[in-house]
Amino acid sequence: MTLSRRRTAALAVAAVILGGVSGCGGSGGGQDKQGDGGGQGPSTFSVALTEPDHLTPGNTSSSYSIKVLDTVFDTPVYIDADGKPQMRAAESVTSTDQKVWTIKIKPGQKFSNGEPVTAESFADAWNATAYGPNGWTNNYYFENIEGYDALNPESGTPSTDKMSGLNVVDPNTLKVALTGPFSQFPITLAYIAFAPMPKAAFKDLKAYDQAPIGNGPFMLDGAWQHNQKIAVKKSPEYAGDRKAQSDGVEFKIYASRDTAYTDLRADKVDLLTTIPPASSSEAKKLFGDRFVAMAGGTMDYLGFPMFDKRFANADLHKAISMAIDRQAIVDAVYNGAFKPMASLVAPLVPGYREDACGETCTYDPAKAKQLFDQAGGFSGTLNLYFSNADPSYEQWMTAVANQLKQNLGIQDIKFRKIPASDYLTTLREHKEDGPYRQNWVMDYPSPQNYLEFMWGNNNKMGWENKEFNDLIKQANEAPSVEASLPLYQKAEDLALAEMPLIPLWNWQDQSGHSTRIDNVQITPYSDNLDTITVKQK
């Protein structure tokens, strides 16, 4: 660590100003510093991160946690750059009836503590996640495995902590019995909730959450320093396909992504995968080839409370959809980085159709007004709901309001900006009485992940359509992913015909990196930090 001359000057000035003080805490001073520039130092790089919530794979769905866990764990399956499921910790995932699945685990794999990775490691982790009293976030993802109900009784403590549908046949074979056929099962295995856990984890789950032991290319290097950093280093036990090309990664935790972006510009952090949309054109100029933008799996929607009679008419939904100029909003609010959508699923999802929605997602004020009048117009106050989590929500809602005023003549529009912590409660309890912002972050690339979770039973809109639910069920039970896609598309058509939730736009993930690192191969499914190499000077 050498100080530049200018910084030394600044220090001298500071020393004069602060002359009198000494010994004030000083805890920050002793932090280890990376010896870059010497050529001998370890080849590590830093990645900007937001503080994760948990680091137990079964107990987090936060994208920040997953960024870290993706380096520490190998899930049975992963999604390649083309969106296709490929084997990772598993050798094969097969089924004859889509209901009972046989997962062969690759032999010879080890956790970073030396423990072998076996079928039991997976069964243990999945049971723990599905066990109601643990209260883990990803509990729901095991709902379709036989015996899930016994771990989550309506009341009282469960009589067992093992799902009857999980059967360890031998150390390398796990049989999974589902409650019904589900062709998408292998794709779901790419989700972090399906990662294995070693026996050592269960001795102290609390400690494990702070310092997880995984089967991936990296392992934790020291404790998780909350709100400051999480360091991982190359795991010596790793024998899988994605050997780390660097010695380690330091996740630097930022409270604000604007600050993280400033640090990237100042060369203080090597990789930032969440460049704010507002900075996209500037970042493109500054970073050139080192700026990468790609369509992600995240979608924004506008939902209607169909339990409210005033919003029951499908023509009203369509009128509103056609009165919104998505491109203009995206250009104004998101610098043109996000893409207007005419489909319920994101473009990277198999079975995506660019124009699934057709005319009703195209901006056409005249047709919109005609449909609006046909639906009987709208009387009273139109309340628009969104949360205060990000200022851009209010910006685009304001644009939507202006367009509805202009194109449909709805004059009385009010904004309902709800605190982020209260927003989901409001939607869940059906307390909203107007169109609301809905967002979905993809878990795995399957139309099922969008359609069933958002339009299925107990959806937030209060939309009920038996035919839709039947189609989803049929698609889930289809003999293969290929066979399932047309059925999901049919279901999507139904949801688009009534439009309880109108698609708005697809998010763009924007990343930038420093000149210190190479081989950055970020895909919408993974940051692939294992491939990154550090240039030695």
Next chain:
Amino acid sequence: MRYAVQRLIQAVPVFVVTTFLIYTMVFALPGDPILALAGDKPVPEQVLDVLRERYHLNDPLLVQYGYYMLGVFRGDLGETFTGQPVSELLQDRWAVTAQLAVTAWIFELVVGIGLGVLAGLRRGGAADTAVLAGTTFVIAVPVFVVGYTAQILFGLNLGLFPTAGTDEGWPVSYLLPGMVLGSFGLAYVARLTRTSLVENLRADYVRTATAKGLGRRRIVGLHALRNSLIPVVTYLGIDFGNLMAGAVVTEGIFNLPGIGQQVFQSIQLQEGPVVVGVVTLLVMIFIVANLVVDLLYGVLDPRIRRA
């Protein structure tokens, strides 16, 4: 001495009332913190129940508060929704905020009083005008504008300071954020010192001292300045508490994981124990700072010294 002890005993009821009030306020926030944790993802009712039970969220306010106070007396300040003990969290975070506040405070004190004296001694001169204009400007511009501008200009473009984070430790990492945080107070200190000094320089005792033939340095340094500093000390004392509490914006801009950031996040997450823990400690700091100010009066002005 007895006076100091008395003042500290008065702090006990303040402590109890504050914790209860804060707890009530967090409790009164709308929404279900557990549901909010899951985001848009589905969470089965059973899991929600388990978590609500774990954090006593199903109980009425008084019972929840009771659990909290019981814990406090056992030395357990509770834990965050992510399972981190509040005591550990406070330890980490206070160190950061304390370093930031002290940096800002010293900046305020040294530069503020310096500028004030400079302006006060040359009333109406160029230095005075410059200080007045400069401080007006600083007070008028919101702190986040000063913060981002300073970060981009001195951190990113000129490279004089680190842009963000605590990597380089104290004082290097804290200099720029400290100056940003202290700039507002500095303006007040400079103006207070100036006005007070100008007034005192016209006072009878200064005239007497001048007539006696005392040197100007002695008059200003020992007599006028000492008297002039009484309002300044009051302000600096209270402002030390303000600096600790008011660091939210600065800590956010410069990514310093301090107390301000934590309170902001915890209020959003409705983590009662964290908010109560932090705010109560803030109240304690205010109490101690006020006490120190009162005791300092005595040093500066023997007339107010108590027996």
